[in-house]
Amino acid sequence: ETGVTQSPTHLIKTRGQQVTLRCSSQSGHNTVSWYQQALGQGPQFIFQYYREEENGRGNFPPRFSGLQFPNYSSELNVNALELDDSALYLCASSLGQTSTDTQYFGPGTRLTVL
Amino acid sequence: DQQVKQNSPSLSVQEGRISILNCDYTNSMFDYFLWYKKYPAEGPTFLISISSIKDKNEDGRFTVFLNKSAKHLSLHIVPSQPGDSAVYFCAAQIQGAQKLVFGQGTRLTINP
Numbered sequence: 184e185t186g187v188t189q190s191p192t193h194l195i196k197t198r199g200q201q202v203t204l205r206c207s208s209q210s211g212h213n214t215v216s217w218y219q220q221a222l223g224q225g226p227q228f229i230f231q232y233y234r235e236e237e238n239g240r241g242n243f244p245p246r247f248s249g250l251q252f253p254n255y256s257s258e259l260n261v262n263a264l265e266l267d268d269s270a271l272y273l274c275a276s277s278l279g280q281t282s283t284d285t286q287y288f289g290p291g292t293r294l295t296v297l
Numbered sequence: 298d299q300q301v302k303q304n305s306p307s308l309s310v311q312e313g314r315i316s317i318l319n320c321d322y323t324n325s326m327f328d329y330f331l332w333y334k335k336y337p338a339e340g341p342t343f344l345i346s347i348s349s350i351k352d353k354n355e356d357g358r359f360t361v362f363l364n365k366s367a368k369h370l371s372l373h374i375v376p377s378q379p380g381d382s383a384v385y386f387c388a389a390q391i392q393g394a395q396k397l398v399f400g401q402g403t404r405l406t407i408n409p
Contacts (some may be wrong), residue, residue, distance in 0.1 A: 191399075216396070216397075218398065224401055225386050225388075225399030225400050225402050227398050227399070228387070228396045228397060235340060238395075239394065239395065273340055275340075283346075285343050287343070288333075288341045288343055290338060290339050290340045291340055293309070
């Protein structure tokens, strides 16, 4: 069984640019959540997708957007990058959207904005 | 507004002894709590969870205790092993929602 994978591993962008991060869910999982982890902090919830529909959003501006595809893989897009967007971006997949469905995390994408 | 707090950024414990990691929360709507462990260059790995209807859950060397009146939970690791050295995050959820609210993490170091 393949776990959650993310690409790329590292990325460097400049302020104002746009970035797309990718996540491949664990086999059979139909729910994906994205988190931002700033240095020295815990992960913060960005949003969740369930069967290709956004199903909850954290306190992030609209320039953070996402997609989930029919094969349940997912993208996180960030427009107009700011310096504070530098962080580790984690995706997590689960079998369902209830609180008892364990979320399995990928290794993350480290984004640096210069 | 930090709803889940881990007030100890780091903890050092001797191999074989008990490690106790603490977590406090402020939102009384939280009713499901989890602990995740994170090694460098890896994503967080689920360790153990507890529902608010229980006050203790045990899985091998790991036990989580929940004190609802104090809004406090703790993770006990007995006996501690060198492979337990990692950053530990506690997280909380509201029933029916998948959003995890994480604490800042505690770096646990097990010394031989």
